[in-house]
């Protein structure tokens with residue numbers, strides 16, 4: 001029941017292009033704590049962050065010295081009027097600390113849209129971009145980060161994995177999932193005016209409103225040690241061939257649960273997208289993604305009208321096609 005409501009909330013976010021889901025501080029702390037060495041002496045840019053609301057801004061302002069940042073910049077977005085940017089660079093008020101009290105506010109000529117020329121100039125100067133971008137603009141957002149060759153840690157939904165553009169970047173090892181939130185179900189604060197009717201809706205003692213969203217994931221291109229640890233495999237294909245049928249129209253065996261990947265199969269293996277939570281690029285190559293068609297190549301003459309993620313006439317959910325590179 002709760003799952004259904006949470007998904008509905010996400011769809012609603014997409015459909016209404018409301019996109020006002022504010023990330024909670026403990027979720028930010030849990031993920032960003034893993035990248036201290038990547039952030040040292042870096043310019044961090046939060047480019048979808050109303051500083052009044054954003055815990056990304058709060059996190060970096062609070063931890064500016066601990067993380068040894070060089071500079072923190074956040075831009076605020078206005079739909080139809082000029083906006084502003086906030087920066088923390090040094091101890092302006094001479095109290096011996098660098099924190100929020102050292103914030104400089106500067107008006108922008110444009111509206112703070114992450115695609116605006118003014119924000120792109122700030123982006124060019126930044127080393128690491130960290131935020132929760134509007135989900136409805138996720139593809140464009142990531143495409144821009146890649147175009148400007150930026151390091152990033154952003155939060156989004158696992159559905160984005162199945163977007164052709166994002167999936168391609170995953171196969172090319174240019175983007176991967178972050179370390180935390182692998183169960184994926186997270187609560188976000190939403191503005192008071194946001195009209196939520198769901199079982200997962202909560203209001204706290206201060207009147208703040210929250211909704212739960214399923215399938216939340218961090219997406220990053222900053223490396224961390226655990227993504228190079230092999231997944232322990234214990235099942236075998238040999239002797240259990242009938243438990244690993246091939247897809248009807250695609251040359252790969254189907255595996256419904258990541259833990260059941262056979263240790264001894266050399267060919268292509270289709271696994272659920274949650275495999276990516278455990279994916280080590282040292283252990284597996286990602287060859288393709290399947291839904292109605294190949295996510296990478298789309299429908300071809302051969303496959304047009306056929307459902308690729310399908311076994312014995314029965315469709316499966318989206319599959320990531322992998323190959324064990326250690327055999």
Ligand SMILES: C[S@@+](CC[C@H](N)C(=O)[O-])C[C@H]1O[C@@H](n2cnc3c(N)ncnc32)[C@H](O)[C@@H]1O
Nearest residue numbers: 019020021022023048054055077113114132134
């Ligand atoms: C999902 S909210 C997340 C806010 C914040 N990053 C957080 O997690 O607390 C997305 C934010 O992006 C802003 N936004 C929407 N469209 C934008 C755009 N085109 N450029 C920059 N920011 C945008 C919204 O105003 C909102 O503050």
